[in-house]
Amino acid sequence: MFNKIISFATSKFSRQTLIKLSYTFGFMIRPVFWGNKVECPVCKRHFRKFLPYGYGTAKDNRLCPGCLSLERHRLLYLYLKEKTNFFTDNLTVLHFAPEQPFLKRFRKCKNLKYTTADLDSPIADIQLDVTKIDLPDNSYDVVICNHVLEHVTDANIAMKEIYRILKPDGWAIMLVPINPDIDTFEDPSVTDPKERERLFGQYDHVRQFGRDYPDYIAKAGFDEVIVDDLYYSIPEKDRERMKLARPGEEYIYGGRKK
Ligand SMILES: [Zn+2]
Numbered sequence: 631m632f633n634k635i636i637s638f639a640t641s642k643f644s645r646q647t648l649i650k651l652s653y654t655f656g657f658m659i660r661p662v663f664w665g666n667k668v669e670c671p672v673c674k675r676h677f678r679k680f681l682p683y684g685y686g687t688a689k690d691n692r693l694c695p696g697c698l699s700l701e702r703h704r705l706l707y708l709y710l711k712e713k714t715n716f717f718t719d720n721l722t723v724l725h726f727a728p729e730q731p732f733l734k735r736f737r738k739c740k741n742l743k744y745t746t747a748d749l750d751s752p753i754a755d756i757q758l759d760v761t762k763i764d765l766p767d768n769s770y771d772v773v774i775c776n777h778v779l780e781h782v783t784d785a786n787i788a789m790k791e792i793y794r795i796l797k798p799d800g801w802a803i804m805l806v807p808i809n810p811d812i813d814t815f816e817d818p819s820v821t822d823p824k825e826r827e828r829l830f831g832q833y834d835h836v837r838q839f840g841r842d843y844p845d846y847i848a849k850a851g852f853d854e855v856i857v858d859d860l861y862y863s864i865p866e867k868d869r870e871r872m873k874l875a876r877p878g879e880e881y882i883y884g885g886r887k888k
Contacts, residue, residue, distance in 0.1 A: 663695045669871050672707045672731050673697035680873060691873060699731040702805060705874040706776070707732070709860050709882045714801075717741065721771040724795070726760055727751070727778050760788040768797045776805040780835045783818065789850030789885070796887040801856065803884040804847065807831060810878050812840040843883060852885025 665678025668691070675696035683693040683700065692700055699707070710716040716723075720741050725732070728746040736744050748754035758764060760775065761784055773792050779785040792802050809831075816837030820826055823833035830838045839846070847855045861869065861880045869875070 659695050667871070668873060670694040670696055670699055671704050671711075671872055672699045672735070688876070694731070697731040701873050701875050702776070702879050703729055703731045704872050705861055705879070706803065706805065706882060708864075708872075708874070709858060713858060713860055716772065719771075722769070722797075723772045723774065724765075724770045726758070726773070726775040728754070728774075729776065761791060763791045763795055765795050767794050768800075769795050771797055771800045773800070773802040775802060777807070779804060780806050780830070780832075780837055780839060783836055785837070785846070786850055789847065789852070793851050793885065793887055798887055801884055801886040802852075803856075803882065805879075805883060806839045806843065807835075808839045808841070808843055808878045810841050812838070813842045814838065814840045814846060847883065847885045850885070853888035854886040856882065856884035856886060858882040858884075 659681070660675075660677075663677040663679065663681070666676045667678055668680055669676040670680075673694060673696035675694070677695055680691045681693040681695055682689045682691070694700075694704070715721070717739060718741065720743075722743045723736065723745065725736065725744065725746045727748050728736075733746065736742060745756060746754045747756050747758040749759055750757065760778060761782060773796060775788075775792060779788055782788045789804070792804070796802060814837060815829070817829070818836065820829060820836075826835055827833045830836065844855045844857050859881060861875055861882075864872075864874065
């Protein structure tokens with residue numbers, strides 16, 4: 631019964647709403663998920679299992695009851711920790727559409743000068759359009775822009791803008807939903823939400839990125855394309871315990887400016 635209620639809540643409410651409810655919600659549900667079968671590398675808690683999230687048969691065991699991270703957040707967190715200078719060097723960071731599991735954690739990092747940006751979110755530090763970033767060239771060490779580019783009409787321009795504001799040797803993380811079986815497919819004439827959902831996976835997506843995504847990053851001018859396979863170097867039992875990726879999410883993508 632309780633699982634049904636949770637399942638209902640996580641499919642009905644947006645993650646933003648769940649996040650607002652999460653403080654009360656968390657205290658309520660964490661005891662129910664008490665256990666040690668799964669573990670979240672972001673909030674370092676362990677549980678009997680993760681919460682269900684989304685629709686369909688693959689919705690079970692996804693969302694961390696501790697910090698509301700999903701698979702991709704947990705993998706990215708490990709990547710930042712194990713393969714970058716993110717938590718060690720003094721860096722200026724611009725985070726577009728900041729993901730909730732990261733927001734407070736990154737803000738607390740003493741080594742980061744951390745700024746959040748969004749097109750219209752009132753909780754972001756600054757309002758920015760990723761296709762026309764009102765910031766000087768060479769101004770940030772790190773840009774994080776996840777699950778944004780599939781919504782943007784001209785993703786190539788957005789990537790060029792991200793490249794422009796990066797300092798030399800700066801890097802950007804740009805995760806998007808990818809269908810590894812196809813090449814990127816976009817059709818700007820499709821504006822009907824139902825048709826967009828059918829073709830691109832969600833009512834407000836304007837393209838479906840595919841296996842050629844690294845070329846897409848290179849085409850925007852990045853001097854080095856980041857395609858990181860940390861996922862595959864993690865033992866399978868740990869990948870399973872932390873639930874680190876759904877199909878198509880096994881790689882971390884981004885680009886570096888030389
Ligand atoms: Zn967590």
